[in-house]
Amino acid sequence: DAGVTQSPTHLIKTRGQQVTLRCSPKSGHDTVSWYQQALGQGPQFIFQYYEEEERQRGNFPDRFSGHQFPNYSSELNVNALLLGDSALYLCASSLFPYEQYFGPGTRLTVT
């Protein structure tokens, strides 16, 4: 089991563009959470998907949206990119009530 995988590793986008990040959970996990980690900060919770529905959401604008597929993989979409969206985006998967396992992250740079 490769654990949680994320793609792509790095991404460079221009302001105003849209981006899609992908996450495959650890085998056996059914819940996916997304976090944004800005430089020098701890991860901040964006939202969580379970049974293909958004279950919890952090303090992020509607420009941030997601999806979970029947195979439990997930996508994070960000529209109308701003310079401030530049960050490391982390995906974590879990199977209640056990711990969350994190992926390596996708580094997004907005120019």
Place this chain on the structure above:
Amino acid sequence: AQRVTQPEKLLSVFKGAPVELKCNYSYSGSPELFWYVQYSRQRLQLLLRHISRESIKGFTADLNKGETSFHLKKPFAQEEDSAMYYCALSGPRTGTASKLTFGTGTRLQVTL
């Protein structure tokens, strides 16, 4: 609102010296507390959680509800302990995993 505070950005200690990484939290209710660690070029991973009361790699952490603290301790630091440490909390367990609220992290540097 829930909040986690790690007052030190960097903690530098000598090998063999005791280590204490500070973590204070704010939460209305009974949170679950965690310590996550990120070694160089590796992903974030769980070090320990207060409900399991385990000692992992020689590290322990005691939840002090009166002081709302969850400090991470190790009696003798090793070079391989050098890493970024994040304190995190989540709300009570429900039918799915609760969101994690992280502190800003403390970089532990163990020198010879």
